[in-house]
Amino acid sequence: MHSGSGLQKLLPAVLIWVMDFKSCLSQHEENPTTANYSEYNYSNVDYDDFPALCVKESNRHFRLWFMSTFYSSICFLGLAGNLLVILTFFYFKRLKTMTDVYLLNLSFADLVFALSLPFWAANSMAEWVLGLVVCKAMHTIYKVSFYSSMLLLCFISVDRYFVISKAVSAHRHRSQAVFLSKVSSAVIWVTAMIFSIPEMTYTTINNNTCTPYSSTSDKLRVGIQASQIVLAFALPLFVMTFCYSSIVQTLCQARNFERNKAIKVILAVVAVFLVCQVPYNLVLFWTTVVTAKGGTEDCGYENRLLYATDVTQCVAFLRCCLNPFVYAFIGVKFRHDLLKLLKDFGCISQERFFRYTCARRRSSAANDTETTTTFSP
DSSP states (O other), X not given: XXXXXXXXXXXXXXXXXXXXXXXXXXXXXXXXXXXXXXXXXXXXXXXXXXXXXXXXXXXXHHHHHHHHHHHHHHHHHHHHHHHHHHHHHHHHTOOOSHHHHHHHHHHHXXXXXXXXXXXXXXXXXXXXXXXXXXXXXXXXXXXXXXXXXXXXXXXXXXXXXXXXXXXXXHHHTGGGHHHHHHXXXXXXXXXXXXXXXXXXXXXEEETTEEESOSSTTOHHHHHHHHHHHIIIIIHHHHHHXXXXXXXXXXXXXXXXXXXXXXXXXXXXXXXXXXXXXXXXXXXXXXXXXXXXXXXXXXXXXXXXXXXXXXXXXXXXXTHHHHHIIIIITTSHHHHHHHHHHHHXXXXXXXXXXXXXXXXHHHHOTTSSSTTXXXXXX
């Protein structure tokens, strides 16, 4: 009797304990993360395994004042200088030589490039809000004007090489020179558009920024930057070096009072090209190498590359406002036409115009000839 009553009391207790145990197991299965979180030891987490976010706040502040100041100055000077060249050519109908045609096209290329600079400044300083169409147009216009400008500099040096170093053969084709220059200029613009196809195709809005690249380790970036270095720097540098070195050798053998002046002009042309293009292309080459290796995890190093790219790129952009002075305004005949244009538009007085032009004639009576552009690259 006592044992039966004891079992009757024990069985309900055992059943209750089993039911509680099953409910505990079911709760553990429904929410397993609760037990995992309670048992996880956070002191053993290695936070070095997680990628650290590279903060570029200092570079962003630098761009706010640097890009706006530099781009505004380049845009203003580029618009003023190239518009004066274009107006002078059309006002006096001055397309008489191959160099004249190339200079006019060069001014158009630099003018279009200068017009795109405000959009570049906006893209560098703030989020892009102008849409994908304007984004693609900005990069395409920039690359078309950039490649056409570099190719035109090549053709100008080639034309000067034939006119000076190969004067006899150049004189035979003088009647066809203007027509050939117009055809070659059209070919240059088409070639520049072909070279710009990657920007037309891949440019998009990434992280609120207008860019053809998805990241700093994008393989597409390697191809685009490598082709730019070869086509827009190495090729023009090789052609200009060959042509102008041959021209200098020819001029050194000539006995002409304009020889020293012509050599100084050529040295100025080469110096401007090297100073503007070499630093940027060196930085561009190094960033291409870093990108090809998969990028860098050193945040300070990445920021220094950004600073170097911004500064050297702005120096390279100076070409659009320096080309009119180096290639056009340096010629005496062109300067005379420019002064006459300013006089006709009422920008300078007639007395000042005659005082300046008469002084120039007395100092160099033979400069005001048709051969002015011969020695002015």
